[in-house]
Amino acid sequence: MFPFPHLTELGSSWTHVLLALGAGLILPSVVDPTNNRHRAALMGISFLLALRYVWWRGTETLAPAGWTIDMLASWSLFALEMLALIGSISAFTIMSRIRLRSEEADAHEAWWGEQEPRVAILIATYNEELEILERTIVGARSLRHRNKEVLVLDDSRRDWLRDYCAEQGVRYMRRPDNKGSKAGNINHCLDRLAEDPVPPDFVAVLDADFVPHRGFISRSLALFHDPKVALVQTPQHFFNADPIQHNLGISRSYPDEQRFFFDYMQPSRDAWGIAICCGTSSICRWSALREMGGFPTESVTEDFLLTLALQERGWKTVYLAEPLTEGLAPEGLKEYVTQRARWCLGLMQIARSKYGPLAKNNLRLRDRWSVIDSVFFWMTSFPFRVAVVVYPLLYWFFNVIVVNATLTDVISYFGVYFVWSFMAQRTLMPGMFVPVLHDTSQLIGALPISRAAFTGLFRPKGHPFSVTAKGGDRTKVIVQWEMMAPFLVLLILTLLGLTLGIFVDRFAFNDAGDGKWVVIFWTIYNVFVLLMTILACVELPRRERHIADLPDRGILVTDGDIRRQWISSLTMEEARLRGKIYPIGTTGLLRLRDVGDVPVEVIAQTVDGNRVRLTPTPQQREALLVRFYAEGAAPGTGRAQLAGLLAGLGRRLSFSDRR
Numbered sequence: 001m002f003p004f005p006h007l008t009e010l011g012s013s014w015t016h017v018l019l020a021l022g023a024g025l026i027l028p029s030v031v032d033p034t035n036n037r038h039r040a041a042l043m044g045i046s047f048l049l050a051l052r053y054v055w056w057r058g059t060e061t062l063a064p065a066g067w068t069i070d071m072l073a074s075w076s077l078f079a080l081e082m083l084a085l086i087g088s089i090s091a092f093t094i095m096s097r098i099r100l101r102s103e104e105a106d107a108h109e110a111w112w113g114e115q116e117p118r119v120a121i122l123i124a125t126y127n128e129e130l131e132i133l134e135r136t137i138v139g140a141r142s143l144r145h146r147n148k149e150v151l152v153l154d155d156s157r158r159d160w161l162r163d164y165c166a167e168q169g170v171r172y173m174r175r176p177d178n179k180g181s182k183a184g185n186i187n188h189c190l191d192r193l194a195e196d197p198v199p200p201d202f203v204a205v206l207d208a209d210f211v212p213h214r215g216f217i218s219r220s221l222a223l224f225h226d227p228k229v230a231l232v233q234t235p236q237h238f239f240n241a242d243p244i245q246h247n248l249g250i251s252r253s254y255p256d257e258q259r260f261f262f263d264y265m266q267p268s269r270d271a272w273g274i275a276i277c278c279g280t281s282s283i284c285r286w287s288a289l290r291e292m293g294g295f296p297t298e299s300v301t302e303d304f305l306l307t308l309a310l311q312e313r314g315w316k317t318v319y320l321a322e323p324l325t326e327g328l329a330p331e332g333l334k335e336y337v338t339q340r341a342r343w344c345l346g347l348m349q350i351a352r353s354k355y356g357p358l359a360k361n362n363l364r365l366r367d368r369w370s371v372i373d374s375v376f377f378w379m380t381s382f383p384f385r386v387a388v389v390v391y392p393l394l395y396w397f398f399n400v401i402v403v404n405a406t407l408t409d410v411i412s413y414f415g416v417y418f419v420w421s422f423m424a425q426r427t428l429m430p431g432m433f434v435p436v437l438h439d440t441s442q443l444i445g446a447l448p449i450s451r452a453a454f455t456g457l458f459r460p461k462g463h464p465f466s467v468t469a470k471g472g473d474r475t476k477v478i479v480q481w482e483m484m485a486p487f488l489v490l491l492i493l494t495l496l497g498l499t500l501g502i503f504v505d506r507f508a509f510n511d512a513g514d515g516k517w518v519v520i521f522w523t524i525y526n527v528f529v530l531l532m533t534i535l536a537c538v539e540l541p542r543r544e545r546h547i548a549d550l551p552d553r554g555i556l557v558t559d560g561d562i563r564r565q566w567i568s569s570l571t572m573e574e575a576r577l578r579g580k581i582y583p584i585g586t587t588g589l590l591r592l593r594d595v596g597d598v599p600v601e602v603i604a605q606t607v608d609g610n611r612v613r614l615t616p617t618p619q620q621r622e623a624l625l626v627r628f629y630a631e632g633a634a635p636g637t638g639r640a641q642l643a644g645l646l647a648g649l650g651r652r653l654s655f656s657d658r659r
Helices: 007-030 036-060 069-095 102-107 130-141 159-168 181-194 216-225 243-247 259-272 286-291 302-312 333-351 365-398 407-428 435-443 446-458 481-503 515-536 618-630 642-653
Strands: 119-125 148-154 171-174 202-207 210-212 229-233 282-285 316-319 325-327 552-558 561-570 574-578 587-592 596-606 609-614
Touching: 007 407, 036 069, 036 407, 069 259, 069 365, 102 216, 119 130, 119 181, 119 216, 130 148, 130 159, 130 202, 130 210, 130 618, 148 159, 148 181, 159 171, 171 181, 181 202, 181 286, 202 210, 202 216, 202 286, 210 618, 216 229, 216 282, 229 286, 229 302, 243 333, 243 435, 243 515, 259 316, 259 365, 282 286, 302 316, 302 333, 302 365, 333 365, 333 446, 333 481, 365 435, 365 446, 365 481, 365 515, 407 515, 435 515, 481 515, 552 574, 561 587, 574 596, 596 618
Parallel strands: 119 148, 119 202, 148 171, 229 316
Antiparallel strands: 202 282, 210 325, 229 282, 552 561, 552 587, 561 574, 574 609, 587 596, 596 609
């Protein structure tokens, strides 16, 4: 019903793509990702191919000028695409450099001499449960740095938390109001610390759900050897899967959504001198904070604004790319999207503030670029993602051609640009981008984030701080129908349009030639993205999980019997043991490394051992918390693993994923 493209031209186009693919495959063997000249070369080629693609799109694929639906649709999509591409080119430029500071931290370890600097560790809390706060407080108390004070800043004025802090020997603070939200809470504490006989030299900030590793303070302080450094930011890692990882069943084979920013973008930003504060997991010099009067409160993202305020005064923010804290990722899809919409809103407030890129201030050109880059990301990426799903429907239902291109040209121009960019990113950021899943993570929050972007830009004031909810009952399947509805409608329309367009003669343009193949491929790709997005809206039950990469060993002591057992699963309440099978109800002691002899009771038999219930003492419970959260390497996975992805998605699609 529609002609095939000319085979000779098609073969020539695929040759271009294969050349880009072949060159990309040898990149890992010749490119050093830490060499800035190598990085600049890769990103420079991506930039040139992007310009080639832009020229083709602007000169050969647009509808003729005139007040027609074709022109409005074609040119509006082109405008959205070009704005998103400007953001990509800005990201290419940032990614052309990288700076890793671990060797610098090694070289300047304990630069202060015999007298450790005094560090105040601020834990800002609003309405979190004790289970969440407990691990953060215990982790902060367990830091190896001795000259420290842990302070819990309670913006909910809870007496039970005051009493718990007294039991733990940490300082508790509350204030009479909630003015300024989190930033105001921290500023109130800074004012009280200024009244102490000996104020701190440095201030560390932790969110209520972030646990520091034991070396967090000492490693971060090493970078303050430079007297111009005001703030050291460290990455955020998460001990639980984010909602997309969890709901798609790929938490073990696909990195969380924040890995790209913290593992790759922040070190690149640091190389340009534009690393940003991300709130939690950061340490700031006391004198710098007092000089500027504390945290700025003009934005709901006070951390990024703090960076700009420091930069304007000549201070530096640097980044230490080491896993020194781990926290709780949003457990629910609504919380996940709400958090990102807040980040977007806050950035737009910054763009309109006195620290904005067009305002009269003392910011450097690179600092202004830093804000502009973030504005382009939030304002273009998400609206464009929605447009990519919606615009093919104009062809199927209204015979509107938004991209008037042959399949050969699409392969030659877009295909080469996409393949090279993907291979370059694969070389510099291995396992970060899986096309359908990357688009799913953007599409799922695209509508509220786009709304937040334009609301913040045109009406920046008067928006309350939206706290990311934590904890709660996560034991049931929850279908987020409200979030799913627009994607379900789009999927139905996409499938209907595709079916009618292929099988019903004259439903869509038959004279579109081989360009119809472009729309078909585009539409089929959207079907997969929409399916994944809808599947991610079905929230699966969660349970606490702490499983090492390799099973650990323990000793089970029962009446008259001592056995070594493999520990394949260990939480605060339960353990799964592999070894001798004991009767249900058997009691004994489980000897755990760095914890001691924990009383246990067998509660179930398995094919290769038992499940036991733990009843640790308060001291053992704290030791377990330290073991789970404050020691070891980064939790989770840092790169996508194809076999695991396919297996996880297969189980999820077959509804056989048992968590």
